[in-house]
Amino acid sequence: MNPIPAQPATSADRYAVAGNPVAHSRSPAIHARFAAQTGQAVAYDRLLCPLDAFADTVRAFAASGAKGANITVPFKFEAFALATRRTPRAELAEAANTLRFDADGWLADNTDGVGLVRDITVNAGVALAGQRVLLLGAGGASAGVLGPLIEARPAEIVMANRTVAKAEAIVARHADWAAQHGVRLAARGLDDAGAAFDVFINGTAASLAGSGVPVSAAVLRPGTLAVDMMYGPAARPFLDWVRAHGGEPRDGLGMLVEQAAESFFLWRGVRPDTAPVLAALRAEVDAPPGH
Numbered sequence: 001m002n003p004i005p006a007q008p009a010t011s012a013d014r015y016a017v018a019g020n021p022v023a024h025s026r027s028p029a030i031h032a033r034f035a036a037q038t039g040q041a042v043a044y045d046r047l048l049c050p051l052d053a054f055a056d057t058v059r060a061f062a063a064s065g066a067k068g069a070n071i072t073v074p075f076k077f078e079a080f081a082l083a084t085r086r087t088p089r090a091e092l093a094e095a096a097n098t099l100r101f102d103a104d105g106w107l108a109d110n111t112d113g114v115g116l117v118r119d120i121t122v123n124a125g126v127a128l129a130g131q132r133v134l135l136l137g138a139g140g141a142s143a144g145v146l147g148p149l150i151e152a153r154p155a156e157i158v159m160a161n162r163t164v165a166k167a168e169a170i171v172a173r174h175a176d177w178a179a180q181h182g183v184r185l186a187a188r189g190l191d192d193a194g195a196a197f198d199v200f201i202n203g204t205a206a207s208l209a210g211s212g213v214p215v216s217a218a219v220l221r222p223g224t225l226a227v228d229m230m231y232g233p234a235a236r237p238f239l240d241w242v243r244a245h246g247g248e249p250r251d252g253l254g255m256l257v258e259q260a261a262e263s264f265f266l267w268r269g270v271r272p273d274t275a276p277v278l279a280a281l282r283a284e285v286d287a288p289p290g291h
Contacts, residue, residue: 012043014065015267018058018079019072022046024232026253026281027070030260033280034272042268054078062101068267069099070260073205076110076140083108092147092177095140098263109266112141113148115259116227120199121152123254123278126225128152131198134219135159136190138166141229142203146170149201150177156184160193160215190214196221200247202228202238213238217245228252232285253285254278 012035017027023046031044047069049057054075059082061069071079076095080086083096084105090096096108120126131154135142138161149157157178161167167187178185188194195218206214220226226242228235231253239249257278265271 012041013067014043015068016045016047016061016066017070017072018047018049019075020049020051022048022072025072026256027260030257030277030281031264033277034261034264037272038270040268040270049075055082058082066101068101070263071097071099076144080108082106089113089147092174093143095143097144097259098266100267110144111259111262112144114262116145116255117148117152118258119254120225120227124225124250126199128154128199130155133157133199133201134193134197136202136215137161137204138170139203139205143170145203146174147177150174150181150183153181154183158186158188158194160188160190162190162214164189193219195219197224200224200226213241220245220247222246223248225250229255231256253281257281
C-alpha cells in the first residue's frame with residue numbers, strides 16, 4: 001500500500017504529520033482549523049512511516065509536491081539529520097518536529113519547546129521563572145523542549161532518564177545556554193530524580209506505551225503542575241496518578257496546538273489564533289464516549 005496521501009483535487013499546499021503511530025493524531029484537525037481561520041489553502045494529512053523507512057517515506061512525500069511535514073515519535077532525531085538547514089533551536093536540540101521542503105534545501109525546526117512554554121505560561125497561567133522543573137525522558141520530545149524551558153529562566157531543571165548517559169549528553173549540549181540564563185541544569189536517573197518540584201513534565205513514551213509513571217510520587221508537592229506531553233486516553237493514567245498524589249494535572253493538548261501554530265507560521269508566514277482552536281479540541285477530547 002502506498003503510504004503517501006493522495007493528491008487532493010484542490011490546489012492546496014500539502015502537509016502531513018509523519019510518525020509511527022499517527023492514527024491518533026489531532027494535527028490534521030488543528031491545521032484544518034488554522035487554514036480556515038487564516039484563509040490559507042492547506043491540505044494536511046497523516047503519513048504513517050515504517051520504522052525502518054522513515055527517510056524514504058518522507059522523501060517520497062516531498063517528491064510528490066508536498067511543502068512540509070510535522071514529525072512525531074519516534075523520528076525527531078532522524079528528521080533533524082535529513083535537513084540541510086536548521087534553525088538555532090533545532091541545532092540545540094539536535095531533533096526536529098517540523099520540516100519545510102524548500103527548493104534550495106530542507107529546513108528543520110523544533111517548535112515543541114515554544115509550544116510547551118506557551119501552554120504552561122499562557123494557557124495554564126503558571127510562571128516558569130524561578131521554579132524547579134523536572135523533565136522526564138531524554139528522547140526527541142525532551143531534547144526539543146529543553147532549550148526553550150531554559151530560556152524561560154527557571155531556577156533549576158533536572159532531566160531524569162532511565163539511561164542517564166543519554167540525559168547527560170543532552171544536558172552537556174545545553175550547558176552554555178543554561179549558564180547564559182542563570183539556570184542550574186542536571187542529569188539524573190529515575191531513582192534519584194529529586195523531590196518536590198514546582199513543575200513536572202513527562203516527555204517519555206510511557207503514556208503512549210500504557211506503562212506506569214517511572215518515578216516516585218516524591219517528585220510532586222501539593223499543587224505541582226504536572227504536564228504529560230500526550231493527550232486523550234493515553235494521558236489519563238498519568239493525569240489520574242498526578243491527581244491522586246496532590247498535583248495539578250495537565251495533558252499535552254495545549255502544547256500540541258501551540259507547537260502546531262508555530263509550525264504553521266514557519267510554513268505560511270501567518271500566525272493563527274490558538275485559543276478558539278484549543279477550546280474546540282478540548283471539548284472534543286473531553287467529551288464522554290458516544291457524544
